[in-house]
Amino acid sequence: MAPAVLIENLRKSYGAVVAVKDVSLRVETGEIFGLLGPNGAGKTTTLRCLCTLSEPDAGRIEVSGISVTERPKQARQKLGYVAQEVAIDKVLTGRELLQLQAALYHLPRAFAKERIEQVIQLLGLQDYADQKSGTYSGGLKKRLDLAAGLLHQPDLLVLDEPTVGLDIESRFVVWEFLRRLRSQGTTVLLTSHYLEEIDMLADRVAIIDQGQVIASGTPTELKDKVGGDRITLRIREFAPLAEAEKAQSLLEALPVVQEVIINSAQGNSLNLVVTPQSDALATVQQALQAAGLPTFGIAQSRPSLDDVYLAATGRTLLDAELAAANSRDEKKERKQNMR
Amino acid sequence: MTLMHFLILQDAYLYFSRTMSTTLSPTSTELKPAAIAPNPLGEFLQETTALTRRLFIQLQRRPSTLAAGIIQPLMWLILFGALFQNAPAGLFGSEVSYGKFIGAGIIVFTAFGGALNAGLPVMFDREFGFLNRLLVAPLSSRYSIVAASAIFIATLSLIQTAAIVVVSALLGAGLPDPLGLGVLTLVVLLLVLGVTALSLGLAFSLPGHIELIAVIFVTNLPLLFASTALVPLSFMPVWLRWVASLNPLSYAIEPIRYIYLHQQWGLGSVVMQAPFGSVTMGQALAVLLVFTVVALLLIQPRLRRSLA
Numbered sequence: 001m002a003p004a005v006l007i008e009n010l011r012k013s014y015g016a017v018v019a020v021k022d023v024s025l026r027v028e029t030g031e032i033f034g035l036l037g038p039n040g041a042g043k044t045t046t047l048r049c050l051c052t053l054s055e056p057d058a059g060r061i062e063v064s065g066i067s068v069t070e071r072p073k074q075a076r077q078k079l080g081y082v083a084q085e086v087a088i089d090k091v092l093t094g095r096e097l098l099q100l101q102a103a104l105y106h107l108p109r110a111f112a113k114e115r116i117e118q119v120i121q122l123l124g125l126q127d128y129a130d131q132k133s134g135t136y137s138g139g140l141k142k143r144l145d146l147a148a149g150l151l152h153q154p155d156l157l158v159l160d161e162p163t164v165g166l167d168i169e170s171r172f173v174v175w176e177f178l179r180r181l182r183s184q185g186t187t188v189l190l191t192s193h194y195l196e197e198i199d200m201l202a203d204r205v206a207i208i209d210q211g212q213v214i215a216s217g218t219p220t221e222l223k224d225k226v227g228g229d230r231i232t233l234r235i236r237e238f239a240p241l242a243e244a245e246k247a248q249s250l251l252e253a254l255p256v257v258q259e260v261i262i263n264s265a266q267g268n269s270l271n272l273v274v275t276p277q278s279d280a281l282a283t284v285q286q287a288l289q290a291a292g293l294p295t296f297g298i299a300q301s302r303p304s305l306d307d308v309y310l311a312a313t314g315r316t317l318l319d320a321e322l323a324a325a326n327s328r329d330e331k332k333e334r335k336q337n338m339r
Numbered sequence: 340m341t342l343m344h345f346l347i348l349q350d351a352y353l354y355f356s357r358t359m360s361t362t363l364s365p366t367s368t369e370l371k372p373a374a375i376a377p378n379p380l381g382e383f384l385q386e387t388t389a390l391t392r393r394l395f396i397q398l399q400r401r402p403s404t405l406a407a408g409i410i411q412p413l414m415w416l417i418l419f420g421a422l423f424q425n426a427p428a429g430l431f432g433s434e435v436s437y438g439k440f441i442g443a444g445i446i447v448f449t450a451f452g453g454a455l456n457a458g459l460p461v462m463f464d465r466e467f468g469f470l471n472r473l474l475v476a477p478l479s480s481r482y483s484i485v486a487a488s489a490i491f492i493a494t495l496s497l498i499q500t501a502a503i504v505v506v507s508a509l510l511g512a513g514l515p516d517p518l519g520l521g522v523l524t525l526v527v528l529l530l531v532l533g534v535t536a537l538s539l540g541l542a543f544s545l546p547g548h549i550e551l552i553a554v555i556f557v558t559n560l561p562l563l564f565a566s567t568a569l570v571p572l573s574f575m576p577v578w579l580r581w582v583a584s585l586n587p588l589s590y591a592i593e594p595i596r597y598i599y600l601h602q603q604w605g606l607g608s609v610v611m612q613a614p615f616g617s618v619t620m621g622q623a624l625a626v627l628l629v630f631t632v633v634a635l636l637l638i639q640p641r642l643r644r645s646l647a
Contacts, residue, residue: 051475052474052475053471053474053475073477073478074477076475076476076477077477079475081471081475083468083471085467085468087467087468087469087471087472088469089393089397089469091396091397091400091401092393092396092397096393096396099389100389100390100392100393101472101476102389103385103386103388103389103390104386104389104472104473104476104477104478105476105477106381106382106385106386106477106479132400148472
């Protein structure tokens with residue numbers, strides 16, 4: 001059976017700016033697939049090409065075996081797209097938007113009526129469906145947008161940063177909802193720059209950076225591949241650099257320790273990579289005690305997706321976010337997304 | 340306004356059927372539409388109706404546009420008529436009062452202005468990302484977006500035209516016979532369809548609404564002054580006479596004016612003495628038809644590229 005989504009060697013530039021350099025991925029039917037990466041990595045452009053909103057410069061994209069460039073109409077029938085920017089008409093009520101959506105997907109009248117009631121229930125919009133959507137809160141608008149994306153029961157739901165700008169409660173609602181969709185057999189492809197979101201939701205993930213996929217697999221696979229457990233150590237709440245360096249050279253000599261990095265942004269705390277499933281925590285504590293150094297706090301953890309990103313790119317996702325935020329031209333990007 | 344009626348009825352139907360429907364359990368997702376063989380025309384009508392309905396709902400909830408759209412041409416009519424009231428009869432080359440002369444110009448200019456603005460809502464949909472919602476949907480033809488705008492603008496134009504015709508009659512310009520009103524309607528519809536198409540073409544080509552408004556600004560009044568809306572060809576210097584007789588607006592104005600000023604008219608009546616020869620009513624209508632068809636064809640590649 002054809003995979004729900006197949007993207008091979010996708011490339012897309014806007015003028016001189018290469019938004020997507022080379023992206024290949026495969027989403028199996030019935031899974032939640034996460035596309036993780038910092039802002040500006042090419043996630044949205046990839047989705048826009050998939051959803052027939054942008055024409056790829058090169059590469060192949062198929063939805064359930066249907067080429068989106070050769071048979072766009074059939075591909076559109078198969079997918080529901082929920083853009084990052086909530087696209088609703090604030091003058092229409094929620095129900096009127098759904099009625100419009102139903103007609104755009106040519107749902108028969110009786111079926112549309114029932115289905116609209118269904119998605120209104122599904123997303124808990126009963127009390128708001130007949131109010132103008134301009135009066136909705138951010139979370140409600142997103143729910144209406146989700147309802148619209150789902151109305152025609154697409155095989156594949158594509159969501160671009162579905163929880164950006166939402167309060168914690170609305171985020172949980174969206175997560176819960178996506179899980180329920182998966183349990184009913186819908187394939188979900190979402191982008192996010194929130195590590196925990198992808199980690200909690202996605203069956204499989206592709207990490208994308210500067211227009212390229214740099215790692216893909218299940219979150220567990222990716223983390224295992226990075227190898228090593230993490231120990232975060234604070235000698236004092238704010239340790240002097242000299243003392244931190246002393247601890248660094250001391251700990252680097254230990255056989256269970258693979259790497260020690262001083263994090264000056266966190267009061268010169270020490271980030272250690274250690275042999276997994278070892279007694280590294282005790283060994284480190286003993287070594288510190290023997291050298292007469294105090295311990296303010298110490299914690300051991302499995303590697304996170306951020307460590308995967310760090311290992312592949314040499315910087316943390318947060319740093320990449322900050323760098324991207326400084327170099328982005330939001331106005332220009334909005335123009336690109338305008339059709 | 341049969342379309343309005345239809346839409347209101349549809350609303351009532353939806354409301355009624357909604358209150359009658361039973362509630363479904365949130366987990367029942369077995370619902371699937373009955374497999375119906377694809378019917379491109381039915382699909383086109385469905386999407387066009389829905390998109391048109393959206394525009395009318397917007398109008399209904401923001402009625403100031405409609406109010407302004409009716410008041411403005413009436414002000415034109417009254418003020419322009421008054422402005423030249425004391426001009427000697429015959430100054431503008433015809434033996435009729437200016438008030439009677441100007442009606443056709445105001446009708447066409449109003450319809451033209453309305454259609455020229457047709458691209459603005461589409462431009463805002465582009466800017467707010469709403470257009471993406473339409474573009475990811477499996478529309479049977481993206482001309483349904485054009486059709487919806489044209490139906491909406493045409494309905495507005497006909498309401499405006501009706502107001503102008505009634506007020507003109509009250510001001511003493513008389514009322515054309517039913518067939519004349521039919522030709523008047525046809526002329527307005529042809530012009531609106533062609534200009535709406537061009538405006539939508541611009542809405543898909545220009546970078547944003549600022550640019551679109553700028554183009555509308557520099558197009559609107561110059562085309563008015565370079566047409567026979569305000570004065571007859573015979574009143575103009577020769578170069579302007581050439582420009583005006585190449586301006587599609589003149590081909591909409593002159594047939595309507597002829598019907599207003601003459602009891603007897605037909606397709607063979609000469610409605611305009613252009614520098615290159617006389618133009619009959621039938622020829623003027625043909626020119627309008629060609630203008631509209633060319634406008635629709637002209638934007639097709641642009642729409643396909645923007646919307647493919």
